[in-house]
Amino acid sequence: MKKKLINHTSEHFEKILQKKPEYIFLSPGRINIIGEHVDYNDGFVMPAAINKYICFAVSKNEDSQCTLIAKDLNEAYKFDLNDELKPIDKMWANYILGVLHQLKKKGFKMSGFNIVFSSTVPMGAGLSSSAALECGIGYAMNKMFELDLSKEEIALIGQKAEHTFAGVNCGIMDQFASVFGKKNSVIKLDCTTLEYQYYKADFKKYSLLLLDSNVKHTHLTSGYNVRRQEVELGLAIIKQHFPEVRTFRNCTEKIVLDLEQELGPIVFKRCLFVVKEIQRVLDAADALTNSDFKKLGQLMSEAHKGLSKEYEVSCDEIDFLVDSVQHEKTVLGARMMGGGFGGCSINLVEKGTEDELIERVSQQYRTAFGIELKPYKIKISKGTTLYKN
Missing domain, CATH: 3.30.70.890 (GHMP kinase, C-terminal domain)
Incomplete structure (x- = not known):
C-alpha cells in the first residue's frame, strides 16, 4: 500500500514536471486511543501515528516560483514565494500556505519548489489529514532548506498554520502525533507542557x-x-x-x-x-x-x-x-x-x-x-x- 502510494505520486510528478523528484516524504494520519476533549482542559491524550499517509514528491527550483499539485483532487496552485502569502479559496492549499507563511515570518530563507502530493489518509474521517499535510510540508521544508527546526517546532508551526490560514482553533495533539509517531508505540502527551512519554502498543493477538x-x-x-x-x-x-x-x-x-x-x-x-x-x-x-x-x-x-x-x-x-x-x-x-x-x-x-x-x-x-x-x-x-x- 505504502509502496503503491509512493510509486503513483512519483510517476505523477515525472509525468507533469518531466523530471524525477529529488525527495519523497511520508506524513501519517493519526488515531487517539483515549483522551477526547481533554486537550483544551489541561488533560492528557494518547495518540499514535498510523499507516495511512500523505506522500509528497518534491524538487527545488532555482527561482522563487512554487507549484503545488494535489493529485487526488486533480487541482494545482502556483505562486511566488516572495509574494505576501494569504489564504485562498482552495482549502487544501491553505494548509500548505499557512506553514510557509509561518516559516517566512520566522525569517527562514527558502527557494521555490514543485510538490505533487497524494494521500491514503481518508478525508473527514477524523484521522487528521490536515495535520499530516501541514507537518509533511514543515518537515519537507526543514530537510530541503536545512532550517534546523526541532520536531516540536514543526508541530507547533503546523498548529499555528491551521489557526491562521484554515481558521480552525485546534489543539496540538494531531500535529504532535504526526511528527512524533513511533512504530508500535502510543504517546501519552501532556497538552499543556508538551511533555510526552512513549508506551509500547504491541497489542499481540x-x-x-x-x-x-x-x-x-x-x-x-x-x-x-x-x-x-x-x-x-x-x-x-x-x-x-x-x-x-x-x-x-x-x-x-x-x-x-x-x-x-x-x-x-x-x-x-x-x-x-x-x-x-x-x-x-x-x-x-x-x-x-x-x-x-x-x-x-x-x-x-x-x-x-x-x-x-x-x-x-x-x-x-x-x-x-x-x-x-x-x-x-x-x-x-x-x-x-x-x-x-x-x-x-x-x-x-x-x-x-x-x-x-x-x-x-x-x-x-x-x-x-x-x-x-x-x-x-x-x-x-x-x-x-x-x-x-
Missing part, C-alpha cells in the same frame, strides 16, 4: 479497527465551542468553592459530585466527564504498561459512554456502531474517536475476526441508516519521514 460512519454532522464547530464555554464556566464555579483547584487535572470526581447543585445539570455532566476522562488516560497508560488489553478495552468503552451521555458529542450513527459491537466476545472495547458528531469509532478486536465483524456491522448499519460503512484496518507507525532523496 488484538488489532485496532476503525469503522467510519461516513457522516459528519454540522454541530461539530458549534458544539465544540459551546462545550468549551460550559467547561470554562464549570471550572470557574469549582474554583470559587475550592480555591486550591487550579485546573481540571487537580480536580477530583468527589469535588464535582459535591457541587452538583451549584453547577447545574448540564455543566455538572460536562465537568464530570472531563475529570473522569483525564483519569482514564492515566489508567490506560498503566494498562498498556501491564499489557492488560482487557482493561484498556473497558476504559475505551467507558470513555464512549461519557462522550455520548455526559459530554453529549456523539450521534445516533456512532452510538449504533459502538453499541453493535459491545457484546461481541471478540471485541474488547469501542468508542467514538475525535471531535464527535460523526467520524469513526475505534475498536480493539481479536486479530483474524475483523472481516466477519465488518460484514455483520456493515449490514446492520446499512439496514438502520441506509449508509455504507467504511472500515480501516490500521497499524501504529512512525511519524513524518524522508523516504529517499
Whole structure:
C-alpha cells in the first residue's frame, strides 16, 4: 500500500514536471486511543501515528516560483514565494500556505519548489489529514532548506498554520502525533507542557479497527465551542468553592459530585466527564504498561459512554456502531474517536475476526441508516519521514 502510494505520486510528478523528484516524504494520519476533549482542559491524550499517509514528491527550483499539485483532487496552485502569502479559496492549499507563511515570518530563507502530493489518509474521517499535510510540508521544508527546526517546532508551526490560514482553533495533539509517531508505540502527551512519554502498543493477538460512519454532522464547530464555554464556566464555579483547584487535572470526581447543585445539570455532566476522562488516560497508560488489553478495552468503552451521555458529542450513527459491537466476545472495547458528531469509532478486536465483524456491522448499519460503512484496518507507525532523496 505504502509502496503503491509512493510509486503513483512519483510517476505523477515525472509525468507533469518531466523530471524525477529529488525527495519523497511520508506524513501519517493519526488515531487517539483515549483522551477526547481533554486537550483544551489541561488533560492528557494518547495518540499514535498510523499507516495511512500523505506522500509528497518534491524538487527545488532555482527561482522563487512554487507549484503545488494535489493529485487526488486533480487541482494545482502556483505562486511566488516572495509574494505576501494569504489564504485562498482552495482549502487544501491553505494548509500548505499557512506553514510557509509561518516559516517566512520566522525569517527562514527558502527557494521555490514543485510538490505533487497524494494521500491514503481518508478525508473527514477524523484521522487528521490536515495535520499530516501541514507537518509533511514543515518537515519537507526543514530537510530541503536545512532550517534546523526541532520536531516540536514543526508541530507547533503546523498548529499555528491551521489557526491562521484554515481558521480552525485546534489543539496540538494531531500535529504532535504526526511528527512524533513511533512504530508500535502510543504517546501519552501532556497538552499543556508538551511533555510526552512513549508506551509500547504491541497489542499481540488484538488489532485496532476503525469503522467510519461516513457522516459528519454540522454541530461539530458549534458544539465544540459551546462545550468549551460550559467547561470554562464549570471550572470557574469549582474554583470559587475550592480555591486550591487550579485546573481540571487537580480536580477530583468527589469535588464535582459535591457541587452538583451549584453547577447545574448540564455543566455538572460536562465537568464530570472531563475529570473522569483525564483519569482514564492515566489508567490506560498503566494498562498498556501491564499489557492488560482487557482493561484498556473497558476504559475505551467507558470513555464512549461519557462522550455520548455526559459530554453529549456523539450521534445516533456512532452510538449504533459502538453499541453493535459491545457484546461481541471478540471485541474488547469501542468508542467514538475525535471531535464527535460523526467520524469513526475505534475498536480493539481479536486479530483474524475483523472481516466477519465488518460484514455483520456493515449490514446492520446499512439496514438502520441506509449508509455504507467504511472500515480501516490500521497499524501504529512512525511519524513524518524522508523516504529517499
